[in-house]
Amino acid sequence: MRIPCPYCGERDAHEFAYLGDATLTRPDPAAAEAEQAFHDYVYLRDNPAGAHEEWWYHANGCRQWLRVARDTRTHAIAAATAARVSGEPA
Amino acid sequence: MRYSFLSLLANGLSGQSRWTPAWRDAAPKPAYDVIIVGGGGHGLATAYYLAKVHGIRNVAVLEKGVIGSGNAGRNTTIIRSNYLLPGNEPFYEWSMKLWEGLEQELNYNAMVSQRGILNLFHSDAQRDAYARRGNAMRLAGVDSALLDKARVKAMYPFLDFDNARFPIQGGLLQARAGTARHDAVVWGYARAADRLGVDIVQNCEVTGFLREGEAIVGVETTRGPVRAGKVAVAVAGSSSRVAGMAGLRLPIESHVLQAFVSEGLKPMVDGVITFGAGHFYISQSDKGGLVFGGDIDGYNSYAQRGNLPVIEDVCEGGMALMPRIGRLRLLRHWGGIMDMSMDGSPIIDRTPVPGLFLNAGWCYGGFKATPASGWCFAHLLAKGEPHETAGAFRLDRFRTGHLIDEKGVGAQPNLH
Numbered sequence: 001m002r003i004p005c006p007y008c009g010e011r012d013a014h015e016f017a018y019l020g021d022a023t024l025t026r027p028d029p030a031a032a033e034a035e036q037a038f039h040d041y042v043y044l045r046d047n048p049a050g051a052h053e054e055w056w057y058h059a060n061g062c063r064q065w066l067r068v069a070r071d072t073r074t075h076a077i078a079a080a081t082a083a084r085v086s087g088e089p090a
Numbered sequence: 091m092r093y094s095f096l097s098l099l100a101n102g103l104s105g106q107s108r109w110t111p112a113w114r115d116a117a118p119k120p121a122y123d124v125i126i127v128g129g130g131g132h133g134l135a136t137a138y139y140l141a142k143v144h145g146i147r148n149v150a151v152l153e154k155g156v157i158g159s160g161n162a163g164r165n166t167t168i169i170r171s172n173y174l175l176p177g178n179e180p181f182y183e184w185s186m187k188l189w190e191g192l193e194q195e196l197n198y199n200a201m202v203s204q205r206g207i208l209n210l211f212h213s214d215a216q217r218d219a220y221a222r223r224g225n226a227m228r229l230a231g232v233d234s235a236l237l238d239k240a241r242v243k244a245m246y247p248f249l250d251f252d253n254a255r256f257p258i259q260g261g262l263l264q265a266r267a268g269t270a271r272h273d274a275v276v277w278g279y280a281r282a283a284d285r286l287g288v289d290i291v292q293n294c295e296v297t298g299f300l301r302e303g304e305a306i307v308g309v310e311t312t313r314g315p316v317r318a319g320k321v322a323v324a325v326a327g328s329s330s331r332v333a334g335m336a337g338l339r340l341p342i343e344s345h346v347l348q349a350f351v352s353e354g355l356k357p358m359v360d361g362v363i364t365f366g367a368g369h370f371y372i373s374q375s376d377k378g379g380l381v382f383g384g385d386i387d388g389y390n391s392y393a394q395r396g397n398l399p400v401i402e403d404v405c406e407g408g409m410a411l412m413p414r415i416g417r418l419r420l421l422r423h424w425g426g427i428m429d430m431s432m433d434g435s436p437i438i439d440r441t442p443v444p445g446l447f448l449n450a451g452w453c454y455g456g457f458k459a460t461p462a463s464g465w466c467f468a469h470l471l472a473k474g475e476p477h478e479t480a481g482a483f484r485l486d487r488f489r490t491g492h493l494i495d496e497k498g499v500g501a502q503p504n505l506h
Binding site: 001012013014018020021039040042043044045046047048049052054070072073074075 | 328330331334339340341342343344388389390391392393397398399402432488489501502503504
């Protein structure tokens with residue numbers, strides 16, 4: 001499996017570390033349903049067989065976080081984009 | 091036909107032509123008391139204990155392919171009960187006790203071999219951790235022995251004891267642990283369940299659930315609808331997909347784990363050995379091949395095949411442990427899909443949906459659990475309450491905070 005890093009080009013998956021599902025959004029801790037929302041955010045996953053948006057970190061490369069679109073049935077990668085949009089404050 | 095020395099002799103004298111199929115290839119009936127989705131070891135064991143222990147014989151096991159074609163046929167066949175936490179240890183020890191009587195119970199040769207498992211340690215801190223685990227096992231009534239370097243050397247003189255980075259200081263031994271033949275476990279449970287009247291329906295994929303209001307009252311399959319009083323799901327690897335058809339999201343990610351077999355050798359490794367400085371475990375099959383494995387690949391996958399970095403990592407672990415395997419050729423390797431749960435421990439519980447029960451989240455430790463998993467799932471289905479050894483395997487433990495995290499790495503499934 002090779003991941004097309006937008007900074008480094010296509011690199012072996014060996015160089016990357018995996019975090020997981022990129023579609024999750026950290027809930028608002030001040031919201032009324034925060035306890036339930038945090039349980040779902042921390043523990044529950046859609047875990048699809050097919051298209052999956054996920055976070056990868058190019059640990060042995062440019063050290064940037066990437067958002068990768070990958071098919072969990074074939075490992076085919078459709079896209080890899082920088083997690084942080086250019087110009088966004090760090 | 092009951093298998094015995096006499097049946098072997100009689101069939102040998104008649105040219106092996108009178109053996110009958112070990113189980114019926116059943117067609118689904120319109121309704122059952124209990125439907126078990128998934129014809130792996132856990133599903134078949136559940137069906138067997140439902141019929142045997144609880145007298146519930148109007149049971150079907152629905153399998154989308156052929157029985158035992160998933161993880162039951164893809165594991166590295168190790169059985170053990172060397173866990174630390176009180177939520178886990180009594181369950182796995184119950185499983186070990188069931189393994190010890192399994193072949194007589196099923197009248198089937200599952201090749202259970204109590205050849206011992208040795209977990210090596212390579213530092214003072216690791217020795218302390220293993221001493222703690224060994225003591226926890228003893229408190230739960232399980233055998234364990236902390237061996238020093240000399241005793242390990244007497245058992246396995248060929249290990250690389252003076253490895254510059256990871257010198258072997260000793261090991262934690264569970265002598266009652268060992269291996270069993272994975273396919274024979276599946277076939278043994280299938281045959282025994284079938285003899286008690288359980289229908290084993292192959293090539294019958296569940297495609298949806300029949301519902302009456304909130305409750306689930308059966309399943310839609312590729313061979314038509316089948317109604318049931320209770321539907322029990324035991325499809326580790328695909329649990330999220332099946333539960334998704336009932337509208338549930340699970341605390342599970344599916345990951346791929348690879349396993350490896352070398353070319354056949356004369357007897358060399360007579361027990362199970364695990365490397366403590368990396369993730370590598372090895373045993374030798376009765377055919378002579380070295381059976382070994384290591385970490386999961388670490389990313390969500392349903393592909394049943396992995397990638398090269400983990401193969402390299404596993405082989406490096408093997409070389410650090412026993413350099414003499416360096417010239418061996420790999421015969422084959424394969425991947426299986428693991429239900430990686432959020433705390434590394436399994437789930438045997440009812441679900442919030444009435445009529446639906448779940449057996450899932452076995453991570454990469456499902457094979458050793460097969461007998462107790464079936465026993466405890468059957469207990470839950472028959473009695474409506476968890477078995478005493480599986481009381482901690484609740485689905486809602488992530489909400490209540492009663493996690494069973496052996497490794498203490500938190501809600502990051504690819505690290506368990």
